[in-house]
Amino acid sequence: xxxxxxxxxxxxxxxxxxxxxxxxxxxxxxxxxxxxxxxxxxxxxxxxxxxxxxxxxxxxxxxxxxxxxxxxxxxxxxxxxxxxxxxxxxxxxxxxxxxxxxxxxxxxxxxxxxxxxxxxxxxxxxxxxxxxxxxxxxxxxxxxxxxxxxxxxxxxxxxxxxxxxxxxxxxxxxxxxxxxxxxxxxxxxxxxxxxx
Numbered sequence: 176x177x178x179x180x181x182x183x184x185x186x187x188x189x190x191x192x193x194x195x196x197x198x199x200x201x202x203x204x205x206x207x208x209x210x211x212x213x214x215x216x217x218x219x220x221x222x223x224x225x226x227x228x229x230x231x232x233x234x235x236x237x238x239x240x241x242x243x244x245x246x247x248x249x250x251x252x253x254x255x256x257x258x259x260x261x262x263x264x265x266x267x268x269x270x271x272x273x274x275x276x277x278x279x280x281x282x283x284x285x286x287x288x289x290x291x292x293x294x295x296x297x298x299x300x301x302x303x304x305x306x307x308x309x310x311x312x313x314x315x316x317x318x319x320x321x322x323x324x325x326x327x328x329x330x331x332x333x334x335x336x337x338x339x340x341x342x343x344x345x346x347x348x349x350x351x352x353x354x355x356x357x358x359x360x361x362x363x364x365x366x367x368x369x370x371x
């Protein structure tokens with residue numbers, strides 16, 4: 176069994192913000208596999224799906240970002256899921272919009288949600304899918320930027336990158352992390368100059 180945990184902030188005010196890219200991916204996965212989210216551990220929203228023949232639990236923690244790890248820990252306590260069968264999906268300020276990167280583990284690089292997962296589980300060896308959110312604009316306030324909505328001219332590339340992220344999840348589940356890394360880590364979706 177696999178766990179795909181998407182990180183974000185609950186509430187309508189945050190729904191379309193950059194910081195909620197993880198939630199956006201989980202919503203797309205649920206739509207793709209015709210599933211609806213219901214109540215899960217610690218107030219999270221979860222659903223089960225069969226993805227390429229594998230049993231997968233999709234989870235959106237409903238605490239704020241810096242407490243996401245508590246939900247992940249509780250799910251792992253309740254279900255027979257090993258650390259290597261977990262994939263945490265979240266926004267990455269250090270990557271440009273149009274780029275995703277899968278990693279076996281490592282630091283949270285300043286992401287409070289991923290840091291919570293690492294701290295709560297007591298290990299940084301947690302596979303993760305980082306979804307780039309950086310645009311072309313110069314950013315003076317990082318906190319305000321990640322909590323801002325995507326710009327209208329970014330919506331097409333966001334849709335594409337979320338679709339590629341969905342495909343990366345499918346490969347992770349069916350063929351493993353190494354295969355997913357080799358297929359998706361080098362790819363950058365192209366944004367034509369006249370589209371920006």
